[in-house]
Amino acid sequence: MEIKDAPRRDSSAEPSPPKDASTEAAAPDENGSPSPGRLIVAGIGASAGGIEALQAFFEALPENLGVAFVVVVHLSPEHQSHLAKILGTCTAMPVEQVQGIVPMEADHIYVIPPDQQLEIRGSQIGALPFKDPRGQRTPIDIFFRSLAQEYGDGFGVILSGSGSDGAVGIKAIKEGGGLILVQDPQEAAYASMPNAAIATGAVDVVLPVRELATRLADLARLKRRIHHRLGAESPAVLDGDDEQVLARILAHLHTRTSHDFSKYKRATVLRRLGRRMQLNRKETLGDYLAFLRQNVEEARLLFHDLLISVTTFFRDPAAFEALQEKVVARLFEAKAGDGRIRVWVPACATGEEAYSVAILLLEEAERRGVWPPLQIFASDLDEGALATAREGRYPAAIEADVSPERLQRFFVKDGDHYRVAKEVRDCVLFTPHSVLRDPPFSRLNLISCRNLLIYLGRETRSRSLTCSTTRSARMATSFWVPPGRPRMPRSARSTRSNALSGPR
Numbered sequence: 450m451e452i453k454d455a456p457r458r459d460s461s462a463e464p465s466p467p468k469d470a471s472t473e474a475a476a477p478d479e480n481g482s483p484s485p486g487r488l489i490v491a492g493i494g495a496s497a498g499g500i501e502a503l504q505a506f507f508e509a510l511p512e513n514l515g516v517a518f519v520v521v522v523h524l525s526p527e528h529q530s531h532l533a534k535i536l537g538t539c540t541a542m543p544v545e546q547v548q549g550i551v552p553m554e555a556d557h558i559y560v561i562p563p564d565q566q567l568e569i570r571g572s573q574i575g576a577l578p579f580k581d582p583r584g585q586r587t588p589i590d591i592f593f594r595s596l597a598q599e600y601g602d603g604f605g606v607i608l609s610g611s612g613s614d615g616a617v618g619i620k621a622i623k624e625g626g627g628l629i630l631v632q633d634p635q636e637a638a639y640a641s642m643p644n645a646a647i648a649t650g651a652v653d654v655v656l657p658v659r660e661l662a663t664r665l666a667d668l669a670r671l672k673r674r675i676h677h678r679l680g681a682e683s684p685a686v687l688d689g690d691d692e693q694v695l696a697r698i699l700a701h702l703h704t705r706t707s708h709d710f711s712k713y714k715r716a717t718v719l720r721r722l723g724r725r726m727q728l729n730r731k732e733t734l735g736d737y738l739a740f741l742r743q744n745v746e747e748a749r750l751l752f753h754d755l756l757i758s759v760t761t762f763f764r765d766p767a768a769f770e771a772l773q774e775k776v777v778a779r780l781f782e783a784k785a786g787d788g789r790i791r792v793w794v795p796a797c798a799t800g801e802e803a804y805s806v807a808i809l810l811l812e813e814a815e816r817r818g819v820w821p822p823l824q825i826f827a828s829d830l831d832e833g834a835l836a837t838a839r840e841g842r843y844p845a846a847i848e849a850d851v852s853p854e855r856l857q858r859f860f861v862k863d864g865d866h867y868r869v870a871k872e873v874r875d876c877v878l879f880t881p882h883s884v885l886r887d888p889p890f891s892r893l894n895l896i897s898c899r900n901l902l903i904y905l906g907r908e909t910r911s912r913s914l915t916c917s918t919t920r921s922a923r924m925a926t927s928f929w930v931p932p933g934r935p936r937m938p939r940s941a942r943s944t945r946s947n948a949l950s951g952p953r
């Protein structure tokens with residue numbers, strides 16, 4: 450079985466989110482790919498039953514792909530590991546268990562050592578002490594997030610394993626423009642890790658392990674050629690014909706979806722197009738345009754790929770702590786005339802950000818023993834994401850981002866999922882809305898706009914910011930921009946100081 454295209458998320462199985470801000474860091478910068486150099490990195494996660502799957506994978510994998518492979522499995526901290534030696538018998542590539550920090554090279558396999566986590570820093574890979582206590586360690590997620598952060602668009606592969614490690618990290622890789630491949634759960638000795646990955650909606654390809662290896666080889670070869678053509682190093686420059694074809698692709702998409710992606714950051718658009726080209730085995734933009742014109746479904750898939758509706762509860766915890774400490778208390782001190790607190794969360798994707806803000810407000814209400822009406826308007830362009838948001842049911846992997854106290858207080862366990870409690874759901878109204886097309890909400894106390902502006906072109910970014918804040922300013926609005934984001938437009942930076950002054 451192959452899932453040829455990014456499957457729509459199972460609305461009953463919300464993506465398990467990244468733990469920290471790594472996916473933000475993986476977001477494309479102003480000038481192009483986040484990848485240092487052009488080394489392609491593939492992270493492979495496996496657990497129970499994973500050794501056999503890894504052996505089969507590397508036996509079937511062609512050599513000389515120019516890819517660095519990093520194998521992360523769950524090892525007993527007490528015992529030596531023979532994994533590198535075992536895999537060395539399945540491939541001609543050099544296989545090493547990582548010790549300390551080593552430079553990564555193409556056509557090498559790097560294997561996690563016992564009792565340490567692996568992280569990428571620049572073009573090096575390091576084995577570092579675990580930060581989390583035993584029992585709470587998720588080495589696959591940790592590695593995948595660092596891969597997304599440093600290389601943006603690598604490959605994430607999940608093989609046989611129990612539990613759900615990896616389900617958080619693949620979302621970070623997907624958001625960075627990478628491709629996610631998963632062993633067919635029907636073949637896997639232990640299916641829960643592949644199933645947890647598939648439930649996120651972020652998986653691109655599902656195949657038996659040997660076919661997965663040859664598919665990865667095809668994708669890697671194509672990726673290199675497509676990168677070269679799309680000028681991944683300097684996306685400002687496409688050769689003359691390709692420039693026109695790109696314009697036609699965006700015009701076609703505009704007609705089909707009524708949404709104009711020419712206003713989005715070019716590097717992001719090219720990276721997402723590159724993903725669709727790889728998955729559909731189209732090497733040139735011209736071939737892809739012809740395919741797009743013949744396949745109505747592809748326009749829908751490209752549209753969803755470009756929207757990048759990937760998110761998490763309390764994404765970037767430091768930002769949410771700052772919101773709680775510096776803004777939420779002031780919202781309660783200076784409630785609007787009618788005593789309501791009105792918040793807008795534009796680009797809320799599948800709802801986690803809006804629910805996180807609702808939880809902060811409810812916690813503050815409880816601390817103070819006052820219960821002002823809370824109205825959180827959460828909007829997005831992606832109607833499928835909004836359906837998931839309204840349902841408010843998320844897989845158990847949200848435990849990585851939501852504290853046990855909050856899970857207990859604001860969620861109801863529902864099999865291997867959590868349902869957002871009615872008290873929280875009642876505060877949030879989800880509605881379709883485009884920040885580029887539709888007028889902004891008004892009479893607000895707070896706008897929480899996160900991880901949208903980074904995808905917009907510079908001019909559009911400034912315009913949508915100015916428009917939203919001006920319209921909302923009648924009631925003197927808090928506007929919260931995540932700290933530490935580089936290259937915010939001037940307008941955003943100046944608005945930020947308003948954010949912390951609270952409503953007037």
Ligand SMILES: C[S@@+](CC[C@H](N)C(=O)[O-])C[C@H]1O[C@@H](n2cnc3c(N)ncnc32)[C@H](O)[C@@H]1O
Pocket residue numbers: 756757758759760761764795796797798799802828829830831834882883884885886898899900901
């Ligand atoms: C990466 S998600 C961000 C989700 C969440 N705000 C967070 O910080 O995790 C980006 C979201 O922006 C939405 N989006 C993109 N363009 C938009 C537009 N013009 N209007 C509204 N939402 C848009 C996408 O559908 C997607 O859900």
